Amino acid sequence: MKIKPVSLFFLGKGGVGKSTSSALTALAGAQKGVSVLLVSLDPAHNQSDIFETRLSDKPKRINRNLYVSELDLEKWIRKYLRGVEDQVKRSYKYLTAMNLEHYFDVIKYSPGIEEYALLNAYEHILKEHKDKDYIIFDMPPTALTLKFFELPQISLTWLEQLLKLRQEILKKREIITTIKIGKKDFQSDKIITKLDAQISGYEKIKSIFSDPQKTRINLVLNPDKLSLNESLLIVRRLKDSALSVNRLFLNKYNQENSTYIVNSFPETPMLKLPVSEHPLLGLDILSAYLAAKETGIREIV
Numbered sequence: 001m002k003i004k005p006v007s008l009f010f011l012g013k014g015g016v017g018k019s020t021s022s023a024l025t026a027l028a029g030a031q032k033g034v035s036v037l038l039v040s041l042d043p044a045h046n047q048s049d050i051f052e053t054r055l056s057d058k059p060k061r062i063n064r065n066l067y068v069s070e071l072d073l074e075k076w077i078r079k080y081l082r083g084v085e086d087q088v089k090r091s092y093k094y095l096t097a098m099n100l101e102h103y104f105d106v107i108k109y110s111p112g113i114e115e116y117a118l119l120n121a122y123e124h125i126l127k128e129h130k131d132k133d134y135i136i137f138d139m140p141p142t143a144l145t146l147k148f149f150e151l152p153q154i155s156l157t158w159l160e161q162l163l164k165l166r167q168e169i170l171k172k173r174e175i176i177t178t179i180k181i182g183k184k185d186f187q188s189d190k191i192i193t194k195l196d197a198q199i200s201g202y203e204k205i206k207s208i209f210s211d212p213q214k215t216r217i218n219l220v221l222n223p224d225k226l227s228l229n230e231s232l233l234i235v236r237r238l239k240d241s242a243l244s245v246n247r248l249f250l251n252k253y254n255q256e257n258s259t260y261i262v263n264s265f266p267e268t269p270m271l272k273l274p275v276s277e278h279p280l281l282g283l284d285i286l287s288a289y290l291a292a293k294e295t296g297i298r299e300i301v
């Protein structure tokens, strides 16, 4: 049975051609008759310029098989903060004297908000578009993208520690009150239940990320030293999270000065995208580029 949707991520240094490569891949898939949703997760969106049409966070139909949207990350950040606020207010109802407003002002600036919001958005998109064959993600700058991929494991490490701590608290309470806390009480403890749910949520995302049938990471680079170095860093950091790059898109390829790039990744399949004579904007030019150039893009979707 065919697994769907397959997530195709496009990442790489700023300006290397993530948006262009993801748009070409999305179009190639749609032309072959598979259903594709292309989502820009980069807050500085480019897809509306590439497709020469107004886009929003609601997917817009571009042709029979292709939909494109641009994520409203600010909206997802607000949604995430509201969720945290509700939860804290519910948990600390009895502490009405506490200055909670002050606490929420601080939370807005705490690190990690953007990647949590991004991960929530990603989960939502996967759930909402189970009918699509491919969901193609045009990713934000490297720093945020790496945090996005690292977040499930980081969260799991924290949650597992919190779970241990909670179990110890319950055990101590058992000793102090001499009230026996059986297995059933452990299970019905609200905090443990919540932690368990979060742990299984992050485990699920982690397993999606590391399943090559469900997730493919495409790293875009140019034949230049800076994009090569950033790509090597990306490969290393992903490897630390037990993730690997499935394919390289060597964009703006030319035979003369690409040898050292090709030799730097002996084991990863590489697609070569030559420079287009025309700016790669609009469906007609994107289609003409796909038809004229031997890129191999059509073979991967």
Ligand SMILES: Nc1ncnc2c1ncn2[C@@H]1O[C@H](COP(=O)(O)OP(=O)(O)OP(=O)(O)O)[C@@H](O)[C@H]1O
Binding pocket: 012, 013, 014, 015, 016, 017, 018, 019, 020, 021, 042, 046, 251, 252, 273, 274, 275, 276, 277, 278, 279, 280, 281
């Ligand atoms: N193969 C190509 N031939 C010609 N021009 C290209 C090619 N690939 C990309 N470009 C052009 O290079 C510029 C950068 O490409 P693109 O916007 O796709 O990069 P990006 O990685 O998404 O950038 P950002 O990091 O700013 O989001 C654009 O003007 C685009 O039209």
Ligand SMILES: [Mg+2]
Binding pocket: 018, 019, 020, 042, 045, 046, 138
């Ligand atoms: Mg872009």
